[in-house]
Structures are given as structure tokens and as C-alpha cells.
Amino acid sequence: MVNSPAPSSNDVKTHHESVGAWAKRYYFANRAAIESVLRPYGIGTTQWYVLYQLANDGPTIQRDLGQLLHLERATLSGIVSTLVRKGHVEQVPGATDQRQRVLHLTKAGRKLWEGLPDPIAVIGATSLQDISEAELATAVRVLKAATQRLNDYMADGDRT
Amino acid sequence: MVNSPAPSSNDVKTHHESVGAWAKRYYFANRAAIESVLRPYGIGTTQWYVLYQLANDGPTIQRDLGQLLHLERATLSGIVSTLVRKGHVEQVPGATDQRQRVLHLTKAGRKLWEGLPDPIAVIGATSLQDISEAELATAVRVLKAATQRLNDYMADGDRT
DNA sequence: GTGAATTCGTTCGTTACCTAACAAATATCG
DNA sequence: CGATATTTGTTAGGTAACGAACGAATTCAC
Structure with missing residues (x-):
């Protein structure tokens, strides 16, 4: 989709949108x-x-x-x-x-x-086969970190 | 996070569940x-x-x-x-x-x-800052590949 | 050129998620 | 003890997603 030239700062939004x-x-x-x-x-x-x-x-x-x-x-x-x-x-x-x-x-x-x-076994197995443990771990880490940020953001916003 | 011992086949389900x-x-x-x-x-x-x-x-x-x-x-x-x-x-x-x-x-x-x-700008910026381009790209690639698999699976299943 | 297939949007029923407001039960504080 | 706060679950109202079934319009086939 987004082919990969050196990512300019303008790409940030695109990337963000992509993960979401x-x-x-x-x-x-x-x-x-x-x-x-x-x-x-x-x-x-x-x-x-x-x-x-x-x-x-x-x-x-x-x-x-x-x-x-x-x-x-x-x-x-x-x-x-x-x-x-x-x-x-x-x-x-x-x-x-x-x-x-x-x-x-x-x-x-x-x-x-x-x-x-x-x-979970039936579907998970088919959907994630051939993806390396390392990639899976990275994906989880990214998702987790981003979720964390959003939850913090919401907690802050509520208090303000 | 997920420390990496030789992944036993029991880990598979755990990993899958995590991404989902x-x-x-x-x-x-x-x-x-x-x-x-x-x-x-x-x-x-x-x-x-x-x-x-x-x-x-x-x-x-x-x-x-x-x-x-x-x-x-x-x-x-x-x-x-x-x-x-x-x-x-x-x-x-x-x-x-x-x-x-x-x-x-x-x-x-x-x-x-x-x-x-x-x-998107407001929220995306806060949630994904400090995550490297490479990690973001990996996360997207994993999500994309898994989604592809699921769509194929569904298409097959329908025809059967 | 007419009858059959397809496309487009709507409606209906279902799942699942949230917030806000409320009632009942319990806990806390003076 | 008794008034006030907190916790737990429900209800009501809103958003978003899906598939199935339907009617109207259009296209396709013959």
C-alpha cells in the first residue's frame, strides 16, 4: 500500500492511520x-x-x-x-x-x-501461521504501547 | 516483554490470543x-x-x-x-x-x-510517538498478512 | 425486446461496545 | 447510630459493524 521511500515527517500521519x-x-x-x-x-x-x-x-x-x-x-x-x-x-x-x-x-x-x-485455536492457527515469533512480539509490543498511551491520554483528559 | 525461550507449541495459542x-x-x-x-x-x-x-x-x-x-x-x-x-x-x-x-x-x-x-492527527500523534518506523512497519505487515489470511479463509469456507 | 441476472440502497435482526443515570446494598465517617 | 459515599448491576440511548432479504433500476442474453 504505502510503498517505502525514506519516510518523511509527513508520512507520520499515514503510518498512524495504517496501524489504526x-x-x-x-x-x-x-x-x-x-x-x-x-x-x-x-x-x-x-x-x-x-x-x-x-x-x-x-x-x-x-x-x-x-x-x-x-x-x-x-x-x-x-x-x-x-x-x-x-x-x-x-x-x-x-x-x-x-x-x-x-x-x-x-x-x-x-x-x-x-x-x-x-x-481461537482454529482461527488463530490459520491466520498467524508463517509469521515469526519476533514479528508477532513486535506487533504485540506496538499495539500494547499505543493502547497504553491512549489510556493515559484519556485518564489525563478526564481530570482536566 | 514476551521473553523468548524456544517457543513450545503451547505458546502458539497464547501468542495468537495476544495479537487478537x-x-x-x-x-x-x-x-x-x-x-x-x-x-x-x-x-x-x-x-x-x-x-x-x-x-x-x-x-x-x-x-x-x-x-x-x-x-x-x-x-x-x-x-x-x-x-x-x-x-x-x-x-x-x-x-x-x-x-x-x-x-x-x-x-x-x-x-x-x-x-x-x-x-487522527491529535490522537495518532500522542499514541504512536516514540515507536520506530521499523516497528510500526512490522506491526502493519503482521496485521495485514493476518487479515489477508482470514479473508481468504472466509472466502474458501463460503464456497465449500 | 423481453425475461433473467445483477447492482444499489434500505430495512430488519443480531452482536458488541460505550456513557449516563438510577436503585439497591454496603462501607465509611462523624 | 445515621448521613454520606461507594460499589454493583441494570436500563436507556447512541455508535458501529455484520448478513439476509427485499424492491427498484439497470444490464445482459438470447
Whole structure:
């Protein structure tokens, strides 16, 4: 796309746009691919992550799950109620703290989980093969650093 | 970050998850930051891209705009009608082909555009400073290659 | 030149993300 | 103890993305 002459300072914006643009495209392509694997089972990508957590780490407080998956309370609330409606997850008030909701798989939920393919393995393997460990590490480092900056920026901006 | 022992096959999943996970987090952090810049003006990120196109390249057929911005017809349709509702954009049937819609800025839309900051410049500059050109290029290359793979995978899967 | 295929935009249903505002429960401080 | 703050989850409203199905316009084939 952007062929590579000596990058002038004018290229900065182009580069920036590229990382952002490609992060977006990769995110959505990845999501679409995962969803195509999961579609026959009637669950979405983020719903899968919730089931994954509950299946592997057992009952979890909704608040903690939100932090683990980097989701806002409101977002998780909707996803959980979808899973509850479908009968895969049960949501019970916490024993000591009545505000909290403890989530755990229902029997049906566990059964579903056991029949589920692992979309990360299926999709991830195809999408990243032939990319060296070093390149992967660089990509992650860049994405991580940039995300960090943005979060700092937002935190600052809020306080001002 | 990811220190580099001989990568066992168990690392594969971890790495894959990381690129996907970080692409997602960067995408949303970026979007949130851009939206915070644009919020006072009452427009969203993708709406800004539409205005950008119309301001710089003049009237455009909706179909072409979709390809430029990598958006499906259905997605763009909603975004355009939001901009039309707000009075920034006008959507007129094509002269030669009555199926097509030609989009152009209204007078109010152009005025808005002229008072708008450039969120890509503002946000991109902060988020990617101190990252070398080489690293940026690698990140883009990885994201691009992975996206390519996923698109191929989806195309194959559809035909099967 | 007419019937079939294609293209373009819209609408509908779904997923997933956010903020803001709110209610209930719990914690903290005077 | 009791008023005030904080935490947890939900709801409502907004943005953005997708696929499927549809109608209208156009193009293609024969």
C-alpha cells in the first residue's frame, strides 16, 4: 500500500492511520471468522469468552469477570443476560454481598461447552501461521504501547 | 516483554490470543479517544471519515464510498442517514443511474467540517510517538498478512 | 425486446461496545 | 447510630459493524 521511500515527517500521519486502520480490519476479520465457527452453536464471540472463563475457573463474580475480559459493567450485563436467557449460565446473588452476582454454568451450559470447538485455536492457527515469533512480539509490543498511551491520554483528559 | 525461550507449541495459542486481544483493545481505545475529541461536535468516528472524504474529494457515489472506507452497504446506509438527519450531508439520486445515491456536503456540513479538529492527527500523534518506523512497519505487515489470511479463509469456507 | 441476472440502497435482526443515570446494598465517617 | 459515599448491576440511548432479504433500476442474453 504505502510503498517505502525514506519516510518523511509527513508520512507520520499515514503510518498512524495504517496501524489504526489495520488493527480495525484485523479485529473485525478475526471476529467474523470466530463467529462463523460459533454460529452453528448459537453463541457470539464474547459469549464464548464468558463460557470459557466459567468452564475453566469455575463460578465467578460478574464484577471480576468484567475486569478479566476488559468489559464495562453495562456491556457484560447485556451479554450475561443473553446467556441466562439461553439457559447456559445462572446468575445468583452473592452470599455475603447482595449487590454482587455470582455466575456459573448450568448443566446445559456445561454440555454445550463440551461440544464446542475452540475458535481461537482454529482461527488463530490459520491466520498467524508463517509469521515469526519476533514479528508477532513486535506487533504485540506496538499495539500494547499505543493502547497504553491512549489510556493515559484519556485518564489525563478526564481530570482536566 | 514476551521473553523468548524456544517457543513450545503451547505458546502458539497464547501468542495468537495476544495479537487478537491487543488489536481489539487498541481499536477500542483509539475509537474512544477519537470520539472524545469529536463528541463536542456531535459526530462519531465513522461519520467523521465520511465527512473527510466528501470534504476532500467532493461528491461521491455511496457505493464508492463504501469501498473506500471498507464498509458494507448496510453499515454505510445507516451512517449516511444519520448524517442526512443531522443536516450535514445530502443524498441525491444519480443522474444517469437512478439506483445510485450521490453524496455531498450541505452548506451546514461544510461549515461544521471547517470548524472540526483532525482527530487522527491529535490522537495518532500522542499514541504512536516514540515507536520506530521499523516497528510500526512490522506491526502493519503482521496485521495485514493476518487479515489477508482470514479473508481468504472466509472466502474458501463460503464456497465449500 | 423481453425475461433473467445483477447492482444499489434500505430495512430488519443480531452482536458488541460505550456513557449516563438510577436503585439497591454496603462501607465509611462523624 | 445515621448521613454520606461507594460499589454493583441494570436500563436507556447512541455508535458501529455484520448478513439476509427485499424492491427498484439497470444490464445482459438470447
